[in-house]
Amino acid sequence: MPTVEKTEGGRVTVRGIGEFGLGDQAEVSEDDAAYLCDERGDFERIDDVAAEDETGGDDVHQEDGPPDPDDLEDDAESGTLPFNPADLTNDEVADRAADIDDPATLRALLNLEEEQKDRSGATDAIEERLGELEG
Numbered sequence: 001m002p003t004v005e006k007t008e009g010g011r012v013t014v015r016g017i018g019e020f021g022l023g024d025q026a027e028v029s030e031d032d033a034a035y036l037c038d039e040r041g042d043f044e045r046i047d048d049v050a051a052e053d054e055t056g057g058d059d060v061h062q063e064d065g066p067p068d069p070d071d072l073e074d075d076a077e078s079g080t081l082p083f084n085p086a087d088l089t090n091d092e093v094a095d096r097a098a099d100i101d102d103p104a105t106l107r108a109l110l111n112l113e114e115e116q117k118d119r120s121g122a123t124d125a126i127e128e129r130l131g132e133l134e135g
Contacts, residue, residue: 002033008042009104013111040107041134081105085113090121097129106130 006012006020013019017032025046028036036043082100085093093113100106110126113119 001027002030003027003046004033004036004043005046006042007044009107012107015114081108085109085122086116090119090125093122094125097126100129101133103130103133
């Protein structure tokens with residue numbers, strides 16, 4: 001299994017994979033590695049052989065369990081995130097996302113929306129703004 005490392009942006013929770021901060025590493029499936037490295041772009045694939053040599057064959061990073069969905073909600077309530085999408089309509093999410101210029105913040109909001117309500121209108125709006133920024 002490939003090992004990936006979080007190399008850009010802030011702390012994120014990736015549904016079905018785990019929570020990551022800068023420098024965190026995890027073994028993931030080939031499909032998850034492709035998603036994290038190619039589609040998200042804030043992870044890099046680490047040479048499996050080099051990671052094994054450095055750790056003596058031990059897991060580089062092992063998740064303690066599934067991420068706590070309340071963590072992202074806490075970020076929104078504490079002001080770490082500009083808003084909690086679950087508190088807004090799809091149109092309000094779109095309006096507020098249009099004013100955000102930080103891809104990491106948009107990714108965190110997208111993950112929060114997916115964890116809470118997973119509304120296509122809200123996720124589409126956030127993904128559209130993210131696409132505008134990442135070109």
